[in-house]
Amino acid sequence: MHATVRRLARSALLILALLTALPVLTTVARAQDISGALAKLTTDSYADTVEAIGQLAASGHPRAAAIVQGIQDGKLEFDAASKTVALRTAAGLVDAAKGEALASPPAGLSPVRANNRVRGVLAAAMGSLTLMSPDPAKRREAAEAVYKSRDAGALATLEAAIPKEADTRVRAAFDAARAAIVLYKTDATEDARVAASEVLKARGDQDAVATLRGLPGDTPKRVRDAAEGAAKAIETSLAMWASVQNAVYGVSLGSVLLLAAIGLAITFGVMGIINMAHGEMVMLGAYTTFVVQEVIRTHAPGLFDWSLAIAIPLAFLVSGAVGVAIERTIIRFLYGRPLETLLATWGLSLILQQTVRTIFGANNREVGAPSWMSGSFEFGNLTMTWGRLWIVVFAMAVFVGLIMILKKTPAGLQMRAVTQNRAMASAMGIRTPFVDALTFGLGCGIAGIAGVALSQIDNVSPNLGQSYIIDSFMVVVFGGVGNLWGTLVGALTLGVVNKFLEPFAGAVLGKILVLVFIILFIQKRPRGLFALKGRAVDA
Amino acid sequence: MITHFLMNGLDARVRIALVVIVAIAILVPASNLLLPPSSPFHVPTYLVTLFGKYATYAVLALALDLVWGYCGILSLGHGAFFALGGYAMGMYLMRQIGTRGVYGNPILPDFMVFLNWKELPWYWYGFDHFAFAMVMVVLVPGILAFVFGWFAFRSRVTGVYLSIITQALTYALLLAFFRNDMGFGGNNGLTDFKDIVGFNVQAQGTRASLFALSCLLVAAGLVLTAAIVNSKLGKVLIAIRDAESRTRFIGYRVATYKTFVFTVSAMLAGLAGALYVPQVGIINPSEFSPGNSIEAVIWVAVGGRGTLVGAIVGAVAVNWGKTWFTGVLPSFWLFALGGLFVLVTLFLPKGIVGTWSEWRAKRRAAPPADATPAPAE
Numbered sequence: 001m002h003a004t005v006r007r008l009a010r011s012a013l014l015i016l017a018l019l020t021a022l023p024v025l026t027t028v029a030r031a032q033d034i035s036g037a038l039a040k041l042t043t044d045s046y047a048d049t050v051e052a053i054g055q056l057a058a059s060g061h062p063r064a065a066a067i068v069q070g071i072q073d074g075k076l077e078f079d080a081a082s083k084t085v086a087l088r089t090a091a092g093l094v095d096a097a098k099g100e101a102l103a104s105p106p107a108g109l110s111p112v113r114a115n116n117r118v119r120g121v122l123a124a125a126m127g128s129l130t131l132m133s134p135d136p137a138k139r140r141e142a143a144e145a146v147y148k149s150r151d152a153g154a155l156a157t158l159e160a161a162i163p164k165e166a167d168t169r170v171r172a173a174f175d176a177a178r179a180a181i182v183l184y185k186t187d188a189t190e191d192a193r194v195a196a197s198e199v200l201k202a203r204g205d206q207d208a209v210a211t212l213r214g215l216p217g218d219t220p221k222r223v224r225d226a227a228e229g230a231a232k233a234i235e236t237s238l239a240m241w242a243s244v245q246n247a248v249y250g251v252s253l254g255s256v257l258l259l260a261a262i263g264l265a266i267t268f269g270v271m272g273i274i275n276m277a278h279g280e281m282v283m284l285g286a287y288t289t290f291v292v293q294e295v296i297r298t299h300a301p302g303l304f305d306w307s308l309a310i311a312i313p314l315a316f317l318v319s320g321a322v323g324v325a326i327e328r329t330i331i332r333f334l335y336g337r338p339l340e341t342l343l344a345t346w347g348l349s350l351i352l353q354q355t356v357r358t359i360f361g362a363n364n365r366e367v368g369a370p371s372w373m374s375g376s377f378e379f380g381n382l383t384m385t386w387g388r389l390w391i392v393v394f395a396m397a398v399f400v401g402l403i404m405i406l407k408k409t410p411a412g413l414q415m416r417a418v419t420q421n422r423a424m425a426s427a428m429g430i431r432t433p434f435v436d437a438l439t440f441g442l443g444c445g446i447a448g449i450a451g452v453a454l455s456q457i458d459n460v461s462p463n464l465g466q467s468y469i470i471d472s473f474m475v476v477v478f479g480g481v482g483n484l485w486g487t488l489v490g491a492l493t494l495g496v497v498n499k500f501l502e503p504f505a506g507a508v509l510g511k512i513l514v515l516v517f518i519i520l521f522i523q524k525r526p527r528g529l530f531a532l533k534g535r536a537v538d539a
Numbered sequence: 540m541i542t543h544f545l546m547n548g549l550d551a552r553v554r555i556a557l558v559v560i561v562a563i564a565i566l567v568p569a570s571n572l573l574l575p576p577s578s579p580f581h582v583p584t585y586l587v588t589l590f591g592k593y594a595t596y597a598v599l600a601l602a603l604d605l606v607w608g609y610c611g612i613l614s615l616g617h618g619a620f621f622a623l624g625g626y627a628m629g630m631y632l633m634r635q636i637g638t639r640g641v642y643g644n645p646i647l648p649d650f651m652v653f654l655n656w657k658e659l660p661w662y663w664y665g666f667d668h669f670a671f672a673m674v675m676v677v678l679v680p681g682i683l684a685f686v687f688g689w690f691a692f693r694s695r696v697t698g699v700y701l702s703i704i705t706q707a708l709t710y711a712l713l714l715a716f717f718r719n720d721m722g723f724g725g726n727n728g729l730t731d732f733k734d735i736v737g738f739n740v741q742a743q744g745t746r747a748s749l750f751a752l753s754c755l756l757v758a759a760g761l762v763l764t765a766a767i768v769n770s771k772l773g774k775v776l777i778a779i780r781d782a783e784s785r786t787r788f789i790g791y792r793v794a795t796y797k798t799f800v801f802t803v804s805a806m807l808a809g810l811a812g813a814l815y816v817p818q819v820g821i822i823n824p825s826e827f828s829p830g831n832s833i834e835a836v837i838w839v840a841v842g843g844r845g846t847l848v849g850a851i852v853g854a855v856a857v858n859w860g861k862t863w864f865t866g867v868l869p870s871f872w873l874f875a876l877g878g879l880f881v882l883v884t885l886f887l888p889k890g891i892v893g894t895w896s897e898w899r900a901k902r903r904a905a906p907p908a909d910a911t912p913a914p915a916e
Contacts, residue, residue, distance in 0.1 A: 274699050274702075330881060330885065333885055334884065334885075338698060338699045339613045339698070339699065339702065340884040340888070341884075342613070342699065342702060343833075343836060343837065343840060343880050343883075343884050344880055344881045344884040344885065346833050346880055347837075347876070347877040347878065347879065347880020347881040347884075348877060348880075348881060349877070350873045350874075350876055350877030350880070351873070351874055351877035351878065351881075353873065354870070354873035354874050354877065355874075357870075358870060466830075470706060470707060470710050470829065473703045473706075473707075474703075474707060477700065477703055477704075508714050508715075508717065508718055509715075509718070511711075511714055512711045512714050512715050515707050515708075515710065515711040515714075516711060518704075518707060519687075519704050519707055519708060519711075520690070522691075522694075522696055522700060522704055523690045523691060523693075523694040523696060524694065526694055526695060526696045526700060
């Protein structure tokens with residue numbers, strides 16, 4: 001049987017090569033190939049059926065797979081007198097070769113029968129038909145199926161196909177499938193089996209470990225040791241990749257936290273204002289993105305890829321303007337009374353939420369991703385979406401930009417002066433109320449920018465902000481109030497810790513543990529990770 | 540001696556409030572049970588339950604006023620103690636269902652049968668006894684508050700930091716109670732109660748009694764908190780509120796005082812939660828949501844921080860407004876509540892009761908000696 005399959009596979013490859021080289025002749029060649037095979041199917045002899053299946057598998061005819069499948073399912077029927085072969089489908093009888101409905105089906109149709117020998121050939125033919133499929137995805141799928149079944153019958157086809165395979169990923173799948181078969185083949189040489197375990201090591205996933213560990217007890221010791229060694233090596237590398245993945249995902253989560261918290265680091269950290277409406281500034285930014293995209297969709301669809309770039313300054317302006325308005329009308333009356341500020345801004349957050357709910361409705365709004373942010377890429381063993389990567393980049397850019405504003409611009413200098421010593425700054429001629437409004441507006445505007453980014457990974461709903469407010473405060477308090485670098489370290493630490501806890505604690509419990517950790521941490525260092533040094537008793 | 544304390548130990552405002560509360564505790568159930576529904580003075584049962592709910596909120600507000608108004612501890616997590624008390628009561632009520640549940644399991648509550656649990660978790664033991672459950676109602680919030688306060692106050696976590704970590708505490712509990720593995724019914728919480736100490740929770744008589752009990756709890760809570768704040772201990776608390784460092788330097792152990800008052804307040808909140816649950820008929824994790832705790836703060840702020848009676852007035856007034864608004868203009872309630880937060884902090888920092896006593900004191904043209912000291916924060 002192996003010899004037959006090998007022969008079939010070789011001829012199949014030859015024909016495939018011919019077909020690709022001479023596309024003009026394909027229809028003629030196929031028609032000739034398949035008619036002989038179909039004729040053999042009408043003789044009602046197992047030997048002829050086996051031969052016909054071989055020819056079909058080798059033909060490369062587009063209908064071949066359907067016909068072989070038909071025999072397997074018992075749906076292929078024939079009439080010996082008129083030499084008709086027909087496939088019974090849900091829509092009725094169709095001509096096996098042409099795939100068209102039969103105009104006048106003969107009366108005495110009977111199914112093509114199969115015994116165990118025919119079934120064995122059928123399975124191999126199906127395998128090689130898909131292994132030969134012109135679609136690389138199908139070929140890979142077939143190789144995976146062979147890998148799982150470790151069907152020795154497919155070995156010949158694989159060995160024939162491997163040298164011809166151009167697609168590297170399919171090639172790797174073929175190699176792994178072949179190795180899996182050889183590893184379990186009791187009549188293969190020990191050297192070949194040891195080599196096979198090395199190939200499986202290159203595959204390097206959990207399936208490979210299972211295959212390597214599943215060897216029966218009577219396997220020669222050398223093969224078993226090689227397999228165990230390969231399995232161990234895979235496990236080590238998997239554990240390493242899992243850590244890398246946790247770290248990368250943690251940094252990704254940390255950047256989200258950083259984006260959400262960095263505006264708060266200005267309003268709470270630098271100015272000491274407890275802005276409970278901070279989350280709503282983020283939400284306003286997300287809704288700005290939604291509105292920008294709606295306008296673009298209706299008026300200038302070509303600009304869609306630029307929608308986020310357009311939304312960023314707008315979101316900064318919208319949230320910043322709302323922030324300045326809040327500072328001028330409410331917060332300036334409450335300086336020095338942090339708990340009252342907390343209550344008033346909480347009330348504001350309710351009002352803002354309800355306003356947005358009244359205008360846009362309570363349901364989630366659809367914010368699309370530009371083409372350069374959708375999709376994902378693979379790096380080693382981990383998959384990362386472009387959106388996540390861009391958010392990491394964006395968070396860092398916002399952070400650096402904010403540091404630059406505070407450290408390098410005159411406005412930043414004034415902001416720092418006012419927050420460090422209000423009376424002295426005022427005496428030096430700085431308009432402190434103006435700087436207050438500006439600083440608060442800056443913090444809120446940054447929150448709006450964060451909203452643009454978060455609209456890509458979270459549901460845009462009126463409750464968007466609420467889900468970030470507690471996390472943001474945790475980040476700022478953990479990192480140390482009044483210190484932007486502390487916020488950066490705090491956000492990344494919490495993100496990474498969260499992701500490392502998740503695998504064995506679960507997402508929710510991991511979050512609870514992080515909260516408890518922060519509560520305990522604040523007991524130990526009430527001023528956060530990087531506290532500002534000072535001598536004040538009542539800070 | 541108790542009479543002497545009630546007559547002389549309390550100021551006039553508290554005495555008047557006590558008389559009114561006790562009168563309500565007697566008159567409302569009486570009119571509900573004794574008068575025919577046709578009578579104009581009959582109070583329908585749904586209103587009795589509604590007012591009963593307000594009364595439990597009033598106790599929560601009292602508890603919060605004790606720590607915030609008199610000790611400067613703005614807890615944004617008092618809802619957690621309220622909910623823990625509620626869960627302890629809910630567990631007792633669940634065990635009382637017995638075989639009347641959907642699955643008819645005599646030991647396991649329905650949700651455990653549904654989750655395929657085989658036996659009762661250890662922390663559910665004992666909750667079939669009413670007395671044990673009542674001890675837990677006070678003990679669980681008390682122990683949590685004690686441990687939390689012990690760590691927080693000894694480390695001198697104050698002001699907004701404390702507010703934020705109390706909020707994190709209730710948020711962590713919210714997430715925890717949402718988990719099915721916790722064994723508290725997950726998302727759905729505990730509900731479908733049948734009996735409380737042998738009486739049907741749905742029955743008119745039970746509801747009237749629960750209302751009367753809630754009112755009496757308000758009265759008892761008022762006496763307790765008034766006794767604390769008017770004692771020498773209360774003077775130290777007020778000193779801590781107004782000048783914590785100075786109090787510490789004089790030689791008082793600030794952390795001990797704070798831990799004590801925080802724990803007492805949490806126990807009171809737990810009791811309020813325990814009476815809340817049989818009246819509303821359900822307890823679920825949403826009671827832990829940080830929003831609820833902040834809402835309780837606004838009750839105190841509206842009524843008047845540091846006035847005790849104001850906390851009760853504020854809780855009833857705000858919740859009555861909520862009921863009215865959600866009936867008439869549902870989408871405007873959040874605007875109204877949000878506006879209330881802003882307006883009260885900006886224009887009415889002393890709350891209704893505080894502003895009223897100030898106004899009365901001014902009208903008498905006497906120095907405002909008996910007026911509540913303005914909370915400095």
